[in-house]
Amino acid sequence: MTGVNDLRMRQWQLRTPLSEEDIGRLQIGDIVFLDGCLFTGREGFYHRLFDLGEAPPVDLPTISNVTFHCSPAVNETSPGVYHIPAVSATASFRFDKYLPLLFEQHGVRAVIGKGGMQPEVYQEVFRKYKAVYLTTVGYGLGAMYGRGIQKVKEVYWKDELGLAQAVWVLEVEKFGPFLVECDPSGQSLFALANEEINQTFEGLYTELPQPKLKRLGEVTSPGKEVL
Amino acid sequence: MISRETIHATAFELNRLAAIQIPGDARQAVGRMYKRETNKISKYVLGQILENYRIAVDEQRPMCADTGLPRFYVKVGNEAAVEGGMVALEGAIRQATAEATAAIPIRPNRVHPISRHDYNNNVGVHAPTVDYSFEPNVGWLELTAVHKGGLFGGDYRMLFPADGIPGLKRFFLDCISEFFRRGMSCQPLVVGIGIGGTKDTCVRLAKEAGCLRIVGDRNPEPEIAALEEELLQLGNSTGFGVMGLPGDGAIMDVHIEIAYAHTGGMPVAIQHFCFAHRRMSARIEGDGSVHYREDPGWFTPFYRRDSVGFEELEEQEA
Incomplete structure (x- = not known):
């Protein structure tokens, strides 16, 4: 069986929108850099689109099939002109329920973010749409990712959602690196890592008693991931 | 007398330095981990973290875009005289945080917890958080900015x-x-x-x-x-x-x-x-001179005191 250290870590530089062929070649542990265009979105974007049923501020497939769970650090250099020196991802598992709709209705095929999602989401949703999850590296590499942003092409819903939650359309060049966390076959890098680590980690608990006071929601089995 | 403007300028600069320049102790610790690491993806990631530290300083970019919840720790010398008093001091910190948010920029993370309203300046109710402690027999102020997620x-x-x-x-x-x-x-x-x-x-x-x-x-x-x-x-x-x-x-x-x-x-x-170990400290002396440093020096013997009276500790530190 393949372990994390056996992964090939091949490097790819891909142009958006990502083609089916490009995505099809990706495997977990590969490193990806992007050229082209993508749009950001987080709580506010998903809430308006899928909870409130509003139309997107722009026809999303005309922009890109890549979305990024993040907020930028941004300054307005002159009215309506924005500069983004740094950008970092936010944890993606909070948005997993919206992804089937994002893939189905808006053509998204690559999600960039932090921390990935549960293996079941990959098996049920990503595999079906032949989509990939690309995790940012680190995660706080704001300066490095900021360097890949060439231009803010547009910002939507800024007044409605604020700077951190707005939908930013970014023109990027050699934007990365990202690690392939879920490949189109639905495999997960983090699930593989968890399996390996649990073999050592659970052993550390053998001598340690349970706490005197138990609580609802507590982790009772250290090998079980709670998301 | 320490002027309000000195506190304001120092608080602004601390926000800037904290956001961009990771202190040497943390940088070196990550460097040692990079050298030691034997797993190839982990090593790759550590290498990228070190590279990001370098880019942030070279290009004066915030090292992480999630600039966390900017906050301040203030140690006040018992003999310190501050223009306008403690209310003016906190006012200067709030003003510096709002200005730094737009200028550096720091992402405006602070929102109303229920309505989610964002003033886009990291200022609001109990924001930025400011914690105070005191130090006997000295006339300086020490400020530490921390940006933590x-x-x-x-x-x-x-x-x-x-x-x-x-x-x-x-x-x-x-x-x-x-x-x-x-x-x-x-x-x-x-x-x-x-x-x-x-x-x-x-x-x-x-x-x-x-x-x-x-x-x-x-x-x-x-x-x-x-x-x-x-x-x-x-x-x-x-x-x-x-x-x-x-x-x-x-x-x-x-x-x-x-x-x-x-x-x-x-x-x-x-x-x-x-x-993204963002902290930076400065001491403002009674004469208004400012010295920046990476060690906050927050945990003094006086701060960890366990005695009823303070006299012995006060003498020690004096």
């Missing part, structure tokens, strides 16, 4: 004396299990642990232990220092590296602070301070 990497648990150190170890490992997977805590990191006091005191001390002591520093109580070393070793033998990937460890250091607790309880809080 706030979503993952910490917890609180009421343990009991019968849980003891094994209970603490279990809680310490549970936090690793909860937050190291997928790298949610943005490791490598410093673990701050607060033991004792009331619930709020131990959470505060854990935060201060994690954010306000430099890598390699040890608690002056030998038993606590030994526990810091023991937990550091335990935490780095879990199999976790960076990003929840297999690795040779992801903890730069463990810092423990204590407060006297209820006789029946042993409350514990744990805080993970990530590799």
Whole structure:
């Protein structure tokens, strides 16, 4: 069986929108850099689109099939002109329920973010749409990712959602690196890592008693991931 | 007399330096981990973290775009005279935070917790957080800016004396299990642990232990220092590296602070301070001169005092 250290870590530089062929070649542990265009979105974007049923501020497939769970650090250099020196991802598992709709209705095929999602989401949703999850590296590499942003092409819903939650359309060049966390076959890098680590980690608990006071929601089995 | 404008300018500069330039102790700790790491993806990630530190300084970019919840720790010399008093001091810090948010920029993270309204300046109700402590016989002010994320990497648990150190170890490992997977805590990191006091005191001390002591520093109580070393070793033998990937460890250091607790309880809080280890300090002398430095110097003997009177400590420090 393949372990994390056996992964090939091949490097790819891909142009958006990502083609089916490009995505099809990706495997977990590969490193990806992007050229082209993508749009950001987080709580506010998903809430308006899928909870409130509003139309997107722009026809999303005309922009890109890549979305990024993040907020930028941004300054307005002159009215309506924005500069983004740094950008970092936010944890993606909070948005997993919206992804089937994002893939189905808006053509998204690559999600960039932090921390990935549960293996079941990959098996049920990503595999079906032949989509990939690309995790940012680190995660706080704001300066490095900021360097890949060439231009803010547009910002939507800024007044409605604020700077951190707005939908930013970014023109990027050699934007990365990202690690392939879920490949189109639905495999997960983090699930593989968890399996390996649990073999050592659970052993550390053998001598340690349970706490005197138990609580609802507590982790009772250290090998079980709670998301 | 320390002028309001000096405090304002210093607070602005501290926000700028904190956001861009990671202190040497943390940078070097990550460098040592990079050299030691034997797992290839973990090593690759550590290399990128070091590269990002460099780019941030070279190109004067915020090193992480999630600039966390900017906050200040202020140590006030008992003899310090501040123009406009403490109200003016806090006003200067709030103004500097709002200005720095737009100028650096720092992401405007602070929103109303229910309506989610954002003033886009990191200022609001109890924002920025400002904590104060005092120091006898001196006329300076010390300011430390900390930008720490706030979503993952910490917890609180009421343990009991019968849980003891094994209970603490279990809680310490549970936090690793909860937050190291997928790298949610943005490791490598410093673990701050607060033991004792009331619930709020131990959470505060854990935060201060994690954010306000430099890598390699040890608690002056030998038993606590030994526990810091023991937990550091335990935490780095879990199999976790960076990003929840297999690795040779992801903890730069463990810092423990204590407060006297209820006789029946042993409350514990744990805080993970990530590799985006943003802190910067400055002392403003009574004559208005400003000296920037990386060690906050927050935990003075006076701050950790256990005596009824302060006279002996005051003399020592004078």
